[in-house]
Amino acid sequence: MTVDVLVVGGGSAGLAAAVTAARQGGAVALVERHGVLGGMGTASLVHSFCGLYRLGRDQPELANPGMPGEIEQRMRRRSGIDPVRMGKVWVLPQHPVDFVRIADELVEESGVETRYHSELIGIERRGAGWLAELVCRGRREAVAAAALVDASGDAVVADLLGAESKLSEPARLQRPAYVFGVNGVAGELPPLVIGAAIVAGVREGDLPEAARGLHFRTSGRPGEVFGTLDLSGEEAGAGYDPTDPRCLAALEGRGREVAERVTAFLRERQEGWAAAYISHWPMRAGVRESRRWLGRAVLSGAELMAGARHDDDIAAVSWPMEFRETPRGPKLRFPESGRVAGIPFAALTPRAGGGLFVAGRCLSCDHDAQASIRVMGTCFATGQAAGLAAARAAAGEDPAATPAALAAAFGPVPGLAD
Amino acid sequence: MDPACDADGIVAMLRDEGIVELPADFPADGDLFAAGMDSMAVMQLIVVVEEHHGVALGPAEATRESLGTPARLAATIRARQ
Numbered sequence: 001m002t003v004d005v006l007v008v009g010g011g012s013a014g015l016a017a018a019v020t021a022a023r024q025g026g027a028v029a030l031v032e033r034h035g036v037l038g039g040m041g042t043a044s045l046v047h048s049f050c051g052l053y054r055l056g057r058d059q060p061e062l063a064n065p066g067m068p069g070e071i072e073q074r075m076r077r078r079s080g081i082d083p084v085r086m087g088k089v090w091v092l093p094q095h096p097v098d099f100v101r102i103a104d105e106l107v108e109e110s111g112v113e114t115r116y117h118s119e120l121i122g123i124e125r126r127g128a129g130w131l132a133e134l135v136c137r138g139r140r141e142a143v144a145a146a147a148l149v150d151a152s153g154d155a156v157v158a159d160l161l162g163a164e165s166k167l168s169e170p171a172r173l174q175r176p177a178y179v180f181g182v183n184g185v186a187g188e189l190p191p192l193v194i195g196a197a198i199v200a201g202v203r204e205g206d207l208p209e210a211a212r213g214l215h216f217r218t219s220g221r222p223g224e225v226f227g228t229l230d231l232s233g234e235e236a237g238a239g240y241d242p243t244d245p246r247c248l249a250a251l252e253g254r255g256r257e258v259a260e261r262v263t264a265f266l267r268e269r270q271e272g273w274a275a276a277y278i279s280h281w282p283m284r285a286g287v288r289e290s291r292r293w294l295g296r297a298v299l300s301g302a303e304l305m306a307g308a309r310h311d312d313d314i315a316a317v318s319w320p321m322e323f324r325e326t327p328r329g330p331k332l333r334f335p336e337s338g339r340v341a342g343i344p345f346a347a348l349t350p351r352a353g354g355g356l357f358v359a360g361r362c363l364s365c366d367h368d369a370q371a372s373i374r375v376m377g378t379c380f381a382t383g384q385a386a387g388l389a390a391a392r393a394a395a396g397e398d399p400a401a402t403p404a405a406l407a408a409a410f411g412p413v414p415g416l417a418d
Numbered sequence: 419m420d421p422a423c424d425a426d427g428i429v430a431m432l433r434d435e436g437i438v439e440l441p442a443d444f445p446a447d448g449d450l451f452a453a454g455m456d457s458m459a460v461m462q463l464i465v466v467v468e469e470h471h472g473v474a475l476g477p478a479e480a481t482r483e484s485l486g487t488p489a490r491l492a493a494t495i496r497a498r499q
């Protein structure tokens with residue numbers, strides 16, 4: 001197969017990249033390991049869109065133009081649920097079942113060629129473009145592409161190319177979590193009471209210590225809640241490594257074990273839970289941070305704190321730095337002056353050049369900045385920018401003019417208006 | 419164990435243990451939930467209260483009425499001491 005743009009990974013960033021690139025008119029292929037798009041937002045059951053809205057506003061105002069708002073509208077139409085304020089920030093509850101269908105519609109309408117159940121296993125330069133090797137069920141397929149977007153979440157392309165990337169040291173990596181669905185819950189969900197019941201269960205020896213990393217939220221559908229179990233990452237022993245299959249296997253196994261024990265415990269103890277049962281497991285445990293690219297610019301947490309702006313900004317930061325370095329809940333860091341930073345195009349641009357761009361949680365940034373830019377609302381925006389850049393590079397246009405082309409196509413960035 | 423259980427002591431404990439980020443002069447009747455305390459933080463809070471004050475708060479006390487402000491939390495703990 002020969003295409004103009006190949007997008008690696010169909011999470012929130014890859015979806016936005018592929019759809020944006022396809023709308024420019026070229027041939028676009030999207031390779032995805034699973035049989036659904038949405039990445040963590042579907043396969044790992046992460047169930048709210050953070051980073052859609054501007055920080056520090058009384059009303060939910062979109063931070064970035066184009067794809068984030070389009071997906072927001074489609075989700076609200078399907079779910080009937082409005083944005084909610086959680087402390088100082090606005091989030092949009094999203095249902096993974098809806099997100100899968102929204103992604104189906106977007107790729108269908110825009111003419112993206114999806115390569116599901118396929119894994120990128122090799123990449124090399126070929127002339128001015130790239131030659132990718134995919135494998136599906138043992139069958140290999142070569143894909144020639146003029147431009148490439150790495151939206152793999154794991155900076156897979158960097159690793160395959162031997163390009164510069166970084167994995168934070170095990171102790172600092174944001175902790176993983178296991179999200180699962182429960183049905184048959186009657187009445188209102190009292191999260192505080194359930195939390196206290198779990199702590200009591202641990203105290204009395206009925207539940208493992210790890211159960212203290214679990215909290216529940218309603219899904220917005222009758223009788224359904226999601227449980228999110230924050231894990232230590234050390235379920236297989238010291239040294240969390242989200243690229244190590246032994247470590248990943250331990251997350252999956254331990255996640256399911258604790259989820260099942262707590263659900264059984266609450267069935268016995270908690271009002272409204274007598275008929276509750278686990279109705280869905282995720283396709284994969286949730287990984288918040290893994291390998292990051294180190295590109296032409298490396299967006300830093302210090303820049304986010306200072307509200308730094310760059311000449312080549314393509315999106316506004318739209319979430320505080322959310323640190324999850326322990327399995328005991330988030331620590332949020334907001335920009336000092338209230339002014340948010342911009343995300344420069346150079347952080348989407350690996351040094352390798354040649355029509356290669358990166359988006360989503362593995363774009364070029366440090367550990368601290370990743371704690372903000374990983375959220376899905378921001379991934380839609382960085383994906384859109386990378387997709388437009390790739391389409392332009394494939395068409396022989398100067399990718400360096402991408403920031404201006406984005407503004408021409410989608411208008412100014414509201415989040416950077418102040 | 420720290421027997422001094424008033425609103426100031428509670429604010430200091432919440433700050434020291436990193437349960438919710440509060441200014442040192444957070445008022446005794448300030449809303450802890452509005453300040454960012456969520457259900458995960460309440461789970462930690464229960465553990466920390468047990469360590470500091472020897473009181474094991476249970477599901478019945480896990481309400482905004484019982485733990486929503488430093489003053490109410492202090493009163494809830496004292497009532498159980």
Ligand SMILES: Cc1cc2nc3c(=O)[nH]c(=O)nc-3n(C[C@H](O)[C@H](O)[C@H](O)COP(=O)(O)OP(=O)(O)OC[C@H]3O[C@@H](n4cnc5c(N)ncnc54)[C@H](O)[C@@H]3O)c2cc1C
Pocket residue numbers: 008009010011012013014031032033034038039040041043044046047048049050051118119120121151152153154156176177178179228285286287288359360361362374375376377379
């Ligand atoms: C537990 C948890 C809770 C979170 N909570 C929130 C939240 O409330 N709100 C929010 O907005 N964000 C949240 N996040 C963060 C957010 O979900 C992710 O950072 C975001 O979805 C990342 O999107 P992405 O497209 O960059 O990567 P991913 O979603 O990881 O997508 C990458 C995709 O690439 C595919 N892929 C990777 N390598 C290959 C390959 N070699 N070949 C083929 N396909 C490949 C993967 O299968 C995957 O579908 C949370 C994350 C976790 C783990």
